Amino acid sequence: MLLAEDGTLSVDDWHHLGDDEPVPGSGLVTVSFARWQLDEGTLRVRADKLGLRLPNTIEPKDIASDLDRFALIILNFPKFTDGRAYSQARLLRTRFHYQGELRADGNVLRDQLLFMRRCGFNSFVVGERAIKENWAKAFGEFDVFYQQPTGQGPWVMRQRLGPRNDP
Amino acid sequence: MYRYDDFDHRFIDERVAQYRDQVRRRLAGQLTEDEFRPLRLMNGLYLQLHAYMLRIAVPYGMLNSKKLRKLAHIMRKYDRGYGHFTTRTNLQLHWIKLEDTPDILAELASVEMHAIQTSGNSFRNTTTDPFAGVAADELEDPRPYAEIIRQWATLHPEFSFLPRKFKIAICASKEDRAAVKMHDLGLYLHKNEAGELGFEVVVGGGLGRTPYLAQTIRQFVPRRDVLSYIEACLRVYNRYGRRDNLWKARIKILVNSLGAAKYAEEVEQEWLASDREAIAIPESYIAEIASAFAPPEYDRSPVDEAALERAIAGNPAFARWIKHNVHAHRVSGHAIVTISLKEVGKTGGDISAEQMDLVADLADEVSFGEARVAYEQDLVLPHVRCDRLLPLWQRLEAAGLGSSNKDLVTDIICCPGLDYCGLATARSIPVAQRIAKHMAAKEDEIGTFNIKMSGCINACGHHHLGHIGLLGVEKNGEEVYQITLGGDAGHNAAIGTIIGPSVKSDDVPAAIDTLIAVYMKLRQEGERFPETYRRVGQAPFKEALYAPR
Amino acid sequence: MLQIVTGNRLRDGVVIYFAGAGEWTPAIDKALVAEDDHANALLAEAQVGLPPLPAVGPVLIEVTREGDHLRPVTLRERIRASGPTTGPMAGHTALDANPAASGLDDYSI
Numbered sequence A: 001m002l003l004a005e006d007g008t009l010s011v012d013d014w015h016h017l018g019d020d021e022p023v024p025g026s027g028l029v030t031v032s033f034a035r036w037q038l039d040e041g042t043l044r045v046r047a048d049k050l051g052l053r054l055p056n057t058i059e060p061k062d063i064a065s066d067l068d069r070f071a072l073i074i075l076n077f078p079k080f081t082d083g084r085a086y087s088q089a090r091l092l093r094t095r096f097h098y099q100g101e102l103r104a105d106g107n108v109l110r111d112q113l114l115f116m117r118r119c120g121f122n123s124f125v126v127g128e129r130a131i132k133e134n135w136a137k138a139f140g141e142f143d144v145f146y147q148q149p150t151g152q153g154p155w156v157m158r159q160r161l162g163p164r165n166d167p
Numbered sequence B: 001m002y003r004y005d006d007f008d009h010r011f012i013d014e015r016v017a018q019y020r021d022q023v024r025r026r027l028a029g030q031l032t033e034d035e036f037r038p039l040r041l042m043n044g045l046y047l048q049l050h051a052y053m054l055r056i057a058v059p060y061g062m063l064n065s066k067k068l069r070k071l072a073h074i075m076r077k078y079d080r081g082y083g084h085f086t087t088r089t090n091l092q093l094h095w096i097k098l099e100d101t102p103d104i105l106a107e108l109a110s111v112e113m114h115a116i117q118t119s120g121n122s123f124r125n126t127t128t129d130p131f132a133g134v135a136a137d138e139l140e141d142p143r144p145y146a147e148i149i150r151q152w153a154t155l156h157p158e159f160s161f162l163p164r165k166f167k168i169a170i171c172a173s174k175e176d177r178a179a180v181k182m183h184d185l186g187l188y189l190h191k192n193e194a195g196e197l198g199f200e201v202v203v204g205g206g207l208g209r210t211p212y213l214a215q216t217i218r219q220f221v222p223r224r225d226v227l228s229y230i231e232a233c234l235r236v237y238n239r240y241g242r243r244d245n246l247w248k249a250r251i252k253i254l255v256n257s258l259g260a261a262k263y264a265e266e267v268e269q270e271w272l273a274s275d276r277e278a279i280a281i282p283e284s285y286i287a288e289i290a291s292a293f294a295p296p297e298y299d300r301s302p303v304d305e306a307a308l309e310r311a312i313a314g315n316p317a318f319a320r321w322i323k324h325n326v327h328a329h330r331v332s333g334h335a336i337v338t339i340s341l342k343e344v345g346k347t348g349g350d351i352s353a354e355q356m357d358l359v360a361d362l363a364d365e366v367s368f369g370e371a372r373v374a375y376e377q378d379l380v381l382p383h384v385r386c387d388r389l390l391p392l393w394q395r396l397e398a399a400g401l402g403s404s405n406k407d408l409v410t411d412i413i414c415c416p417g418l419d420y421c422g423l424a425t426a427r428s429i430p431v432a433q434r435i436a437k438h439m440a441a442k443e444d445e446i447g448t449f450n451i452k453m454s455g456c457i458n459a460c461g462h463h464h465l466g467h468i469g470l471l472g473v474e475k476n477g478e479e480v481y482q483i484t485l486g487g488d489a490g491h492n493a494a495i496g497t498i499i500g501p502s503v504k505s506d507d508v509p510a511a512i513d514t515l516i517a518v519y520m521k522l523r524q525e526g527e528r529f530p531e532t533y534r535r536v537g538q539a540p541f542k543e544a545l546y547a548p549r
Numbered sequence C: 001m002l003q004i005v006t007g008n009r010l011r012d013g014v015v016i017y018f019a020g021a022g023e024w025t026p027a028i029d030k031a032l033v034a035e036d037d038h039a040n041a042l043l044a045e046a047q048v049g050l051p052p053l054p055a056v057g058p059v060l061i062e063v064t065r066e067g068d069h070l071r072p073v074t075l076r077e078r079i080r081a082s083g084p085t086t087g088p089m090a091g092h093t094a095l096d097a098n099p100a101a102s103g104l105d106d107y108s109i
Helices: A033-044 A060-069 A084-095 A110-118 A135-140 A156-161 B006-027 B033-041 B065-078 B098-110 B143-153 B223-240 B251-258 B260-273 B283-291 B305-314 B316-325 B353-366 B386-398 B429-446 B505-522 B529-536 B539-546 C036-046 C075-082 C090-097
Strands: A002-004 A029-032 A050-054 A070-077 A101-106 A123-125 B045-047 B052-056 B062-064 B082-085 B091-096 B168-171 B185-191 B197-203 B215-222 B326-328 B334-339 B350-352 B370-374 B378-385 B451-454 B468-475 B478-485 C002-009 C015-020 C023-025 C055-066 C069-072
Touching: A029 A033, A033 A050, A033 A060, A050 A060, A060 A070, A060 A084, A070 A084, A084 A101, A084 A110, A084 B223, A110 A135, A156 B283, B006 B033, B006 B098, B033 B045, B052 B098, B062 B065, B065 B082, B065 B091, B065 B098, B065 B353, B065 B370, B082 B353, B091 B098, B143 B168, B143 B223, B143 B283, B185 B223, B197 B223, B215 B223, B215 B260, B223 B251, B223 B260, B223 B283, B251 B260, B305 B316, B305 B386, B316 B326, B316 B334, B316 B386, B334 B386, B350 B353, B353 B370, B353 B378, B353 B386, B378 B386, B429 B451, B429 B505, B468 B505, B478 B505, B505 B529, B505 B539, B529 B539, C002 C036, C015 C036, C015 C055, C036 C055, C055 C075, C069 C075
Parallel strands: A029 A050, A050 A070, A070 A101, A101 A123, B168 B185, B451 B468
Antiparallel strands: A002 A123, B045 B052, B052 B091, B062 B370, B082 B091, B082 B350, B185 B197, B197 B215, B326 B334, B334 B378, B370 B378, B468 B478, C002 C015, C002 C055, C015 C023, C055 C069
């Protein structure tokens, strides 16, 4: 099940292609980073949207030139205490201007959702608990932050100083 | 002192509400302990031997009378009437109930305090010079930068799940009173050749199982760029820091396995690729934050110095206090006062609610309401007019706060140890008490001497940096103490070296006495212990300590 | 070897011991004792129940029997059982003076 940043829940309509599976002619599929490197040629000529599953050990700059090909990038939290994907997300959004869906998968817990969204994630793979415990509420717990946001929301220093006067 | 504006208040209130809901979910069984632990730790709540322990943040050691009174109230209402100042200038309460913690945080928020990130694998409390803003040897007040870093580092979305904790310290004076080199990241404020202010950045310090001193990775970062540079340091750490082994996860391990030069290169690349303007600190913002730390309106009328001299001459105990605990202030007729929390026989760093209230009153009466916490587990009154020193000392003395032992042998830095701490392997408080009692009569003759003791390898008591360091460990069911010699904090920071086999608990005071006797015999004029030790080497100490008796 | 199960009470952190039948107690002498290889079964029994479980971090600790009393073997567990060895709360003395405020009264959870 997927939780979106606006709090809505939906069913995942992507097929997450195993590395041994043949590439289907059509339909929404995601591939692993390894598969992308191996079959980039085949994958590029497909008409349908493509998604990428990026391990948290790969640097965003290594796929920077391919980003316009992906409609979805899935980053992984093998354990919720492993915070590497936060940096990946921020870089994808702010440095490489990735515009597509950025999804958090793995050990995604309620109390990390807001951190994730603030780094640029906009969808989250969640279980049944998300409904029972109304996880969407987590997004609204703060409306002011001390950092430059990735996405929306006021930033304390900037708000205190007034609008930024770019040269 | 920095005052919260509407943003800070809103943020902190939202944080309390968020935490209250987390506690509610834990008590309702919706969160497992494994899920809840990182959440409570991000609010400084540990589970220790006897109860929960709350570590309250004292950002860069700054307190005022209102905060002190609130802390005293919390200690009385929710704890057992006392607390413990730590080597990171925070306050720990040892007897806390989980179900009370949301209310405690709400009480703290009412005086612009919190416990955010006093634990967990994220930024910890940024520390600085307890004499900031009043020290005679200071280039510029470091506190505005500490406050800007505090704000930027608070619930940072990218860096709240680092491989391990991350501690920052700032120094802006000739003497390093913040032990900057033992931090994950240290900033030394200085001017470049063009006369611009900026920071020398040192990285990779830390004590614990593998102690390292921080190394310089950049001589000069303009102050407007300091956040983007720290961000680059953190991003490289977040990417490459080890996550497979808790003991190798600190940035010191990364810096020392890559080599400082290689790490610096990675940071430089990341920094140059980043949008530095996005978090550049405009001059106007530095000025705005700095205005909160403007000096108070000192009474500059002449002080009756003859009267003070007479009081000193007529009262040897007062004279000792002046000598050891009163320091030069940049405004004439004023002094900085260290309130020692190391009364011989008591627990170092501990303070009772009544003492806390007294310090609040005294801060109001003689120090413009202000007090500081020093990492040496003492309090500081930063703005005392010299004609108030005698009555101040008398009232401190009457309350057990007048010990004249700053930087003397009884001024022992000491962690809570196995009497309280879940990580400890041996007790430290009772051993420190016995050492202090044993050595007290000789402390003037010995002069400057720093003993530091930890009850486990995590080194909260900074034992590696003690002139004599003591590490308590358990061996075959017995508490024994490993002795290191020659450590030092500050600009001349050095990691002590282990002298030999550990000493039994009962034998520790005599062992210290023996080692110090060797030092006193061999020292040359003006030499502190680390200098003598470096000059003469380990042999004479070893011979004396392990000689057959 | 004699072992008992101890943990800290979830809501207030007080040191408690498993007394059997879902009950926990701050009084160590009322702890249920397991001999030798029955210890793991005791630990498992202590962790049965609906969340939240009353004790955080339940573990087995070794004890010896001295008359009617149980005495932990390690110094760490002796300090957990009877309080710090120094300071205002040494041996829980402050609690003894004011048991009403202590939270240490013996009630089941």
